[in-house]
Every structure is written in C-alpha cells, then in structure tokens.
Amino acid sequence: MGVEVWNHYLMQDSSGPVAEFFFSSKNVGEASEPRFIGRSASFQCGATLRVSLHVDESQIIREAKFKAAGCSVLVASASLLIDQVLGKTTGEAAALGQQTEALTERLGDLRPERSECPALACQALVSAIRSYSDSARDEWEGDEALICTCFCVSERTIEREIQARELTTIAEVTAACRAGAGCRSCYPLIEDILEEVNRES
Numbered sequence: 001m002g003v004e005v006w007n008h009y010l011m012q013d014s015s016g017p018v019a020e021f022f023f024s025s026k027n028v029g030e031a032s033e034p035r036f037i038g039r040s041a042s043f044q045c046g047a048t049l050r051v052s053l054h055v056d057e058s059q060i061i062r063e064a065k066f067k068a069a070g071c072s073v074l075v076a077s078a079s080l081l082i083d084q085v086l087g088k089t090t091g092e093a094a095a096l097g098q099q100t101e102a103l104t105e106r107l108g109d110l111r112p113e114r115s116e117c118p119a120l121a122c123q124a125l126v127s128a129i130r131s132y133s134d135s136a137r138d139e140w141e142g143d144e145a146l147i148c149t150c151f152c153v154s155e156r157t158i159e160r161e162i163q164a165r166e167l168t169t170i171a172e173v174t175a176a177c178r179a180g181a182g183c184r185s186c187y188p189l190i191e192d193i194l195e196e197v198n199r200e201s
C-alpha cells in the first residue's frame with residue numbers, strides 16, 4: 001500500500017463523521033443498577049464492546065453506556081448508536097439495533113476492514129436488550145403469559161393471530177402483531193407456539 005493511500009486511510013478515521021462521534025462520545029462508562037449487559041467481539045481484530053442499559057418500569061431506556069477496547073470507528077459507532085437509544089423503549093431501540101446499514105451510512109465512507117465496527121455496536125446493543133427482555137419475561141406477573149417483551153405481546157394474542165390468519169412462520173407472526181420485531185429473544189417461544197397451534201388445527 002502506497003504512503004498516500006495509507007495517509008488517506010489515517011485521515012479517514014481522524015476526520016469526518018467518525019472523528020465527530022469519536023470526540024463527542026459522552027456515554028462512556030457503566031449504567032446504574034439494575035443494569036443489563038450486552039457484549040460483542042471481533043475475531044478479526046480482537047476489539048471488544050460492552051453495552052449496559054438501565055431501563056425504567058415503562059420499558060424506557062434511561063441510561064445507556066458503553067466501554068470499548070478497539071479503534072476510533074468502533075467508539076464512534078457505539079457512541080452514535082447509544083446516543084440514539086436514550087429515551088426510547090427497548091422495542092424501538094432493538095429495532096434500531098437491527099439497522100446496521102443505516103448506522104454504517106451515517107459514519108461515512110468506512111475502510112472495508114472497519115465495516116465490521118457498526119455491526120459490533122448493533123450486536124452489543126441488541127444483546128443487552130435481550131438480557132433485559134429475558135429478565136422482564138421471567139418476572140412478568142400478568143394474567144396472560146408474556147412472550148414478546150419488546151412489544152408487550154402475550155401468548156394468547158399470538159395464538160389468536162396464528163389461528164385467525166393461518167400463520168406458519170415467525171415473519172408472518174411479526175407482520176401480524178409485531179412480536180419478534182425487536183431483539184428477537186422471543187423467536188424460540190414464537191416458534192413453539194406456531195408448532196403447537198398448527199399441530200392442533
């Protein structure tokens with residue numbers, strides 16, 4: 001690689017959107033207890049990212065923090081994403097975490113070897129939301145079993161949709177009632193309900 005090309009790559013990480021989000025990152029650290037943790041790591045470069053969330057009783061993310069051991073693009077990716085999820089419900093935040101391409105676009109023209117960084121940020125965020133969803137589902141005390149924590153969809157609602165619309169796939173269930181449109185930790189449960197209802201019918 002020529003010196004000019006290398007210099008261009010160095011400049012790319014230290015200017016533009018990456019530099020802007022890197023230098024303005026304000027959500028570094030650890031969210032208050034109780035917090036839910038998500039992690040991601042790159043086998044390619046060894047970078048690691050840890051996201052912690054503090055979620056209130058209305059499922060709103062009140063605090064979101066990250067700790068990164070990696071390059072400026074990883075820090076900028078996490079900083080930009082984490083800033084966007086503050087004040088959002090876990091379902092809305094999980095939907096943002098599925099949009100790796102949109103995050104990549106906002107970071108500008110990334111080097112090919114840095115294209116993994118936005119994906120790592122999304123993975124760590126979604127993993128933290130899964131941790132929250134699993135815990136909230138376990139602690140749920142409502143009359144109907146809660147299946148999709150992200151969008152508060154009960155087992156009964158999913159059963160009804162499957163029966164009424166003759167659904168056979170998770171994608172169809174998601175389109176019908178939003179269950180599964182967030183962190184996807186409810187996928188195995190939706191799968192079980194699909195199997196059970198369609199076996200009986």
Ligand code: FES
Nearest residue numbers: 149150182183184
């Ligand atoms: S619990 Fe997150 S998508 Fe269903």
